[in-house]
Structure formats: C-alpha cells, structure tokens
Amino acid sequence: MKTNQLLYLSQDDVANVGLTMAEIVDAVERGFAEMGHGRVEMPPKPGIHPGEGGDNFIHAMPAYIPAMQSAGVKWVSGYPGNHAKGLPYITGLLILNDPDTGIPKAVMDCAWITAMRTGAASAVSARYLARPASSTIGILACGVQGHTNLEAMNVLFPLEKVFAFDPNKDNASDLADFARQLGLNVEIVDDPKKAVAGCDIVVTSGPILKVPHATIQAGWVDPGTFVSLVDFDSFFSREALGEAAKWTTDHIGQYNYYKDAGGYFQDCPEIYAELGELVTGGKTGRENADEITMAANLGLAMDDMAVAPLIFQRAVEKSIGTWLPL
C-alpha cells in the first residue's frame, strides 16, 4: 500500500478487477448481517437536483461498516435525459477512505458497482424468501438491472429457464443472449403475464414511476413465488401486491421516507421485515412452499461500501488503476 497516494479506478478498471457476482452477493449479505446487528452507520442520503423539472438527481450516499473496515461515500447521479444524448442514465464516483485516518485511499467509478450490488441485494433477499429449488425466473424489463438481477439469482438458485419481457425488443434480445451465456434456456415473451405466472422468481426492473403502471394484476403471481421489485411498486396493481404474505425492504427508514416524502409505495402492504433482520434470523424468512414473498429493496450506501473494499484490494493485488498524489 502506498502512502500519500490515492488509487483511481475508471469504469473499465473496476470491471477488469474481475470481482465475481458470487463474491459480491457474499459481501452484500455480510453487510446486511452487520446492518441487522445495528453495526452500520448510514445517514440519510441528501441530494441536489440540477436542471429543470426536478427529475435529475445527484445523491451523496455515505456509509461506515466497521467490521469491513469500510468508510466512504458514493456520489451518484441519475439524469433521465442522458439517454437521448447517448450518455448513461447513472454515472458517478465512489470515494473510499481509510477509517483510521479519514484520508481518501481510492476514487472509483460507481456505475458497475451500483448495477452489480443491486442485483446482489435482490439475491440476498431471495436466499431468505424464495424456494431453494427455484428454477424458473421472469424478468420484466431487461435493461442493466434485468441483467445483474438474473446473474445474481443464478449464483444462488438452480435456474434453468428465463422468461424475458421488455417492450424494447433490443433489450429483451440482449438479455436472452446474456441468459444463454449463463447456460440458461430463455424465452422472449410479448405478454407480461407469461413472465410472471409459472415463475418461481420474478424480477421487475423497469423505470421507477411515482404513478405505477400497475401492469401485473391479481392472480398472475403463483403461490410460492418470490418477487424482487427493483423498480419499487411501479409494476404492480395494489390488488396483486395484496397477495404478498411477506412484504420486505432493505431499509424501513428509507422506505418510509420514499413513501411519505416521495409519493412512492402508496397503499402497499405493511412491512414484515428489513433484509438485515432476515439475514441475522431476527425475523423468519419463507415459512412454507405457498407463501408469496416480496422484496422492495431501495439500494443502500451500505451495499456499495460492502463491495468497494474488495474492488480496491483486488485492484492493488492486480496492479490495476492509476496511483495519484494526494
């Protein structure tokens, strides 16, 4: 380790470090265990909103996980108009600090970590809420999150068949290619119900909307299915949500903030458990083969800070990145 220097990792550097989804799922799960034991410091995430209309955001997401010797912040932006400019929706940087001195030790692109850790958090929820033998999965909206959620679920479950739904045919086709690379059978479906009914696991990963499009109706989700709602409650009618026996999230405080201040999650079921409580055993996960279980994880600074030290360590080992004077 160099002193008085900072390691910079570009987006390519971060990806080239070669951290596997299995390692990321493991790190995120350990982070949730720390949260469940009340050993993570994670203040609210303030943001700024440049431009007109209030749709753009740049959020500061700080977290400190003592057990992982991890302290830092993610400064992540989301600009819906970027796609039209040929630019990514999500961009940003993550700063990792030495918890003993406060001095920054790395700056790294955060887009890859954000995509991967979000899929990993879904998989950690699924470990406690899905049936262990789950083999069929429906992915509704096949963008970045569709890919990483599929990859993460494939780490923990004996997946065989993927049903891919996306109004954008290119996205569906990309996900199908990715699924085949993972060794899975895949069927692109035009009817969203076909990516829900008959599936052991369902992931909704479309755009997050304040007024849900509510495509999924009551009766579509089979008994025993686990659903990860990466796009909050956007994909579900209220009646379909009401079928959940267990409705969970990764952070109740942040969930209530989104509900009260942001207008999301109106008329949703009562929260059964935080994910950290499931991981520590403070709350019981799935209790029988027939429960419909759901996770609406919001994405936490803890997720990022559970993964970032592994990226840093692996980059140092592999001599990836650029050392800069402080």
Next chain:
Amino acid sequence: MKTNQLLYLSQDDVANVGLTMAEIVDAVERGFAEMGHGRVEMPPKPGIHPGEGGDNFIHAMPAYIPAMQSAGVKWVSGYPGNHAKGLPYITGLLILNDPDTGIPKAVMDCAWITAMRTGAASAVSARYLARPASSTIGILACGVQGHTNLEAMNVLFPLEKVFAFDPNKDNASDLADFARQLGLNVEIVDDPKKAVAGCDIVVTSGPILKVPHATIQAGWVDPGTFVSLVDFDSFFSREALGEAAKWTTDHIGQYNYYKDAGGYFQDCPEIYAELGELVTGGKTGRENADEITMAANLGLAMDDMAVAPLIFQRAVEKSIGTWLPL
C-alpha cells in the same frame, strides 16, 4: 475540454492553480448573494464517524449553484488524532459535476479550498459588519484558519497592525512571518486581551469545543469592533457575547441544527441575519461606528462550490492536473 475524462487535481495542483484570495472572496460573496436570493440548493450535510469516541467525522457537503453552473460535493474528514500521527486534521476530496449531464468532470483535494473559503466567508461578513477603515486586527489562535482569515481581511480592509495570540508559540511565530509577508506590522501577545481590546477586527480561530473555554470576557471587545468567530462560540463568555448588537451566521438552519443537536451556541444572542441577507441588502449591516457586530459562520457547501469551478477553469487554462478516463 475533454469528454469522457475527469481532471484530477492534487493538493499541490490546487494550490499551484494560483487563485488569489481576492478572487475567492469575490466568488464566495457572489455565492452568498445567490443564497440570499434563494437560488442555491444545499441539503443538510450527513456524516459518518469512524473510530471510538465520536470525535472523528467525514461529512458529505453537496451544493448546486445554478448561476455559477456549479454542482458537486465535498467529502471532508476531520480526525483530531491525526496531528499526533503527523497527519493533517482536515483531509478530503471535492467532486465537481457537469450540471447538464451529472457526469463528474473533476476530483480535487479539498483542504486548500476549505482553508481559503473559510477565511473568505469571514471577510464577506466583515464587508457588511466591520468599519470600512478597520486597520487593526487581533487573531486568537494562529493555525491554518488564523492565516487565511488574516489574508482575506487584508484583501478588503486597510490593515496595518496585527496582534497575534496563540498558546503555541510556533503558531504565533508562523502567523507573524505571514503577516510581515503581507506587509503588516505584527505583535505577538501573551495576554489574549491584547488581541481583543483596541482591535477593529477580531478573529477567533481556535479549536471548536462543545464547552467553551470562554477566554474573552465582557468589556474586552471595544465598541465598533467586528468579530468573526471561526471556532463558533468557544472563545467567548456569555456576557461578552451579550455585548453584540448584531449576531449573524451564514446559515440559520445549520446554526439551529448545531445548537439543538450538537450542543454548540447555547445561550447565544438571537440571530439578526444570515450572511446572504446582508449581501443582498435584505437586512442592513453595520448602522453606526459603535455597534459590536459578530459573525459565527459555520462553513457551507456553497462556499466550496462557489470556488471549485474557478479552480477547475484555471487548471484547464494552465494545463495543471492529471486527465483520467472515466
């Protein structure tokens, strides 16, 4: 300007850009004018507190100043134990984003900016609250903030004589050397009262303490003096504070937060004005030659974001720094 690249500026790079204190005072004043007009987005600054005892902090300080096309965050740490390790108390980085796309365009060391903009904010307060012909200044505690406050006051006032007080003789001696470089007469004093009585401007810049050491007593501050309390209310007895005709701050919301949650500013006078209100003329500054006026500025993300774009622009012009791939 390069696209898909990020400019990194080390601490030396930032200093070598050559931004003058006069330029920084001007930028910070324009930022306060924007604040006074309600045109700055600056959410609360959350933090983490690694280590034992809760004295260490790392704060996220985001701000967006549309008129300056400035959006970003400062991630700044303060570790009281660092001095004993031969490391600086304050370290950290500032990320500057393109407000139109959210994409980061620069990462720079924030220690120099933090030191300079804090002095500049004192000077902006003084412009509205000190007598224009102020020529004598007392500096109580002669560390980094003593230096930059003196430098900033010297930009706006016809200073002639500095009274320097610090229990640490090396600090006092350093400040005396610095004052002479600025062309000022300087006297190192052992009695803190000699750096208060008879001075047109007084700056207290010692350590920030929850329980004030309250060195400065009632009757020490002359009529007509302006005091900048960079170390909050640490240096003042309550009776001495009560002599202020106008007690001001840079941000009432943050002041009340420090008062209610942090335990600072107990039994202080009522706030007369925010600095932005003085700059825009919404509140009147000094009204006669006899008023004792005081500013307890807390340090704002706005200060940093008013200065950072100038650093960036000047660095690009001078080809300073390291371009990195995003």
